[in-house]
Amino acid sequence: MGFFQFTEEQEMLRKAVREFVEAEIAPHAAEWDEKHYCPVELFPKMGEMGITGIFVPEEYGGAGLGHVERAICLEEISRYSAGLGIALMTHHLGIAPILYFGTDEQKQKYLPDLAAGKKICGLSVTEPGGGSDFMGLKATGEFKDGQWVINGRKCFITNASVADVDIWAVVTGQDEKGRALMTVFIIDKDTPGHAPGREENKIGLNGSSTGDVICNDVVLGEEAVLGEVNKGAKIALSAIQEIGRAGMAAISVGILRGCLEEGVKFSNERILYGKPLNRLQAIQFIIAENRVAYEAAKLLTYHAASLKDAGKPCANEFSMAKLFATEAAIEAAKKTIDLMGGYGCINEYPVGRFLRDAIATIPAGGTSHIQKIIIAGNAIRGN
Amino acid sequence: MSLNITVCIKPVPDPDYYDKITIDPVKKTITRAGIPTIINPVDKNAVEAALQVKEKLGGKVVVITMAPPNAEENLRELLAMGADEAVLLTDRAFAGADTLATSYALAAGLKKSGPFDLVFTGTESADGATSQVPAQLAEWLDIPHLWNVQEFEVEDHTLKAKMSMENGYINYLVQMPALLAVKRSINKPRYTTVMGVMKAKKKPLTVLTAADLDVEPERLGLQGSPTKAGDIFTPSLARKGQQLTGETEEIVEQLIQVLRGAGLNLESLNVNEAGRE
CATH class of the missing domain: 1.20.140.10 (Butyryl-CoA Dehydrogenase, subunit A, domain 3)
Structure with a gap:
């Protein structure tokens, strides 16, 4: 195991991000917390800085860096506003599956706007029945007449009411032992039947939005499947x-x-x-x-x-x-x-x-x- | 139109370390060793002004400074902000320079680093704050210069510039090449982006010593500096107390004497008769 050290570029990057954070985030962090406000208007600015697409390759409009640099950005932002920190971290959480498992069409379609912070991403996995009981998810996806129909309710979802692109994990079948098989879908926020539900009043991290997201007979084409059908758990x-x-x-x-x-x-x-x-x-x-x-x-x-x-x-x-x-x-x-x-x-x-x-x-x-x-x-x- | 734009910048002591700064009692200069530096704040406005011109008209932005070797870090920051090239003039021979010797070396550095249509500086440095270098530099280069520039526009090879005065401003038409010393309010320097940081390492940063420049050595550094500090001292900030005793009337009388003795013109305070009752 090597001992971790930052490179000169990483130190410079930290300094640049810190300057941005001290000017644009630190003065407002307390107000966002008090008003339970997620500063969505900062996403395009973080996009220009290279923060929203920090680990997205340059060919898709990102900064083309890695997860050390991502952690530097999150640390610097959360020094003043952990609330905005979790909103950004969830944006990355939604981007990663598209980047690592998406088709080239899906990457071309979604990553440039997400990397630029013009759109915000979310990941909807947790349900009222629990988050860590992953295989017990109740949301379903049914394949009918060449289309997928998604139904379910997700809860405690960060960016619930602000995400433009929502990544959903649903049950689409069972294996021979009766265990749930998952498929992951990319859902655009305006898709009919898809909507945010109740907004939670949290103890902290109030610079972010957290709440339910509901899918009620949401019809998706096969191009919305991320990765392979029934292999979404991983x-x-x-x-x-x-x-x-x-x-x-x-x-x-x-x-x-x-x-x-x-x-x-x-x-x-x-x-x-x-x-x-x-x-x-x-x-x-x-x-x-x-x-x-x-x-x-x-x-x-x-x-x-x-x-x-x-x-x-x-x-x-x-x-x-x-x-x-x-x-x-x-x-x-x-x-x-x-x-x-x-x-x-x-x-x-x-x-x-x-x-x-x-x-x-x-x-x-x-x-x-x-x-x-x-x-x-x-x-x-x-x- | 493609312009060669040079920006002169200065690394200055980080204000967070002002309490650690000392003055060398023999050389009577600031001891900077061990004090981290930042880019002189208004110099970032100068770089921003240069970048905006480049974005509008095309060209190249070169940043230059005369400073100790660790100024390379400050220059890298400006390359990350968007400058295309950086030049660092560094040599023991430059040490101890006053504004004249500094502007002399900078002028030689500018001539060495290539042609220029526009030179930008900030109005003043956060440490010395003499505001002398911009004008001196332009004189060495034999080009027109304006100080405290609030706005400007480039048209062909002419500048329309607005120079702030105490009670207004003057609009000038200036033939280029020219030097503009810009003020803080001229713009808001852009943030350095993550992409900028990554590009910075590939951009050229040239280090020049006195031997690389066409200069007369006796005009450099402490030797070339006519400014001599007369004396340096730390003013005593200790407070001393004096107790006045007696009846109230007597104390008031004594107090008035003390205040008059300290040079306070009580009559000018316009205390009316009623107020004395």
């Missing part, structure tokens, strides 16, 4: 494992840096007993713990992303990064609130939002318990 799973969890880990690395930097700033400026707060050992302990948590989460996340870019197995690594980073972000946000005393509970400061956002990262891409089951399973099998 498409949806690989997106969740290697794009979704990767994204949640990178978002949490951003929250961790936010906690660290806000804690340091506050403790430098706040005077207590005639001295800056940072002179107190109890405060220094919190800063040290946040720093170590940030560095550790960063290493796990970028290491996993570098494996993905190298074409090596990385699902287990992303599970570990996601588990560690999301849990560490919750802890760091709570400790930073402690560090700030009463001020930590005042919404003029962002750390309360960081805590709410960090808690909301847990179920996205599978809860911590699910990650532990995956990691343990791999360890027991000797992986």
Whole structure:
């Protein structure tokens, strides 16, 4: 295993993205959270920056980079707005299956607008019956008279009400043992019968839209099938494992840096007993713990992303990064609130939002318990 | 119409590190070692102005600076922003230069780096803030120059430029080649994109030393700088307290004496008789 280091270009890219984030995102993050608003108008701007299509090849209008660069963008954005972070991360989550499993026609049709941020993508897998009970999905696709008819209700879907292109996983058959067979479809938002349903009022990540998406007798042609019929499970799973969890880990690395930097700033400026707060050992302990948590989460996340870019197995690594980073972000946000005393509970400061956002990262891409089951399973099998 | 446009930029100390900056008591110059640099903010407006001209009329944008070797990073950033080529003038011989020696070296660098129709600079640097280099540079190059430019337009080989004054502005028609020192409000510098960062590494960045330039060595650096700092000192910012004692009337009288003694013209404060009761 090589030790992960950023290249000079990656450092420059981080600086460029940070400049954009500090000007266009940081000043508005609190307002988006308060108003539960997903800033869709930023997608074309992120498109011009190369962020929305960061890992899409140049021939399809993307920046042609990889998943390390994607994680850099998500970290930088989530340093200030984890809410917008998850909206962007889900956009990538929908793009990936088209890019990795789509036909050339599908790529030509969808990727340029998605990479440019002119259109927003979503991925609809989770249902009211559960997300991690993947094989228990109830949404169906029936092939009738040369066309597919899709029915079902998806829930807790990020970008539900803002996505222009929606990737759906539905049950289209059973194998000989009676297990569900999945097929994945690309659905344009204006397709008759396809519509967003109720909008959820979340604890955090409120710079994003989350809610139901419903398909009621949605008729699709065969060109809407992504990959092969009845072989969609691996498409949806690989997106969740290697794009979704990767994204949640990178978002949490951003929250961790936010906690660290806000804690340091506050403790430098706040005077207590005639001295800056940072002179107190109890405060220094919190800063040290946040720093170590940030560095550790960063290493796990970028290491996993570098494996993905190298074409090596990385699902287990992303599970570990996601588990560690999301849990560490919750802890760091709570400790930073402690560090700030009463001020930590005042919404003029962002750390309360960081805590709410960090808690909301847990179920996205599978809860911590699910990650532990995956990691343990791999360890027991000797992986 | 295809224009050769050169932009002079300056790396300046990162404002986040201002408290770490010291002044060398012997050389009486700023000690920059260990202080990270940023691109002088208004220089980005100059680059933006150049890029806009290029996008409209075609041509090439070259960025140039005279600075220590680590300025390569600043120049790469501007290549990522959209400049086509970069030139770094770096040599121990340039060290300690005042504005005259700086503009002299820059002029030689500009001549060396190729023909130019337009030269852009910012109005001033965030550290020295003398505003002298733009005019000096244009004089060395023997071209017309305007400072504090708010707007401009290129028509054939003539510039229509609006120069801001304290109480208004003057519109000029300028024959090119010419130098424009632009102000912050002229435009909003574009963001550097991810694609720009990736292209930057393939763009040419030339490093030139004093030996590469057609210059008289005694006009470079500290040796070529007529500006000599007289004295440097740190002003004492300590506060001192003085206690006035006695009856209220006496204290007021003493206070008035102290204030008058400190040079305050109390009569000018227009205190009326009623106010004294």
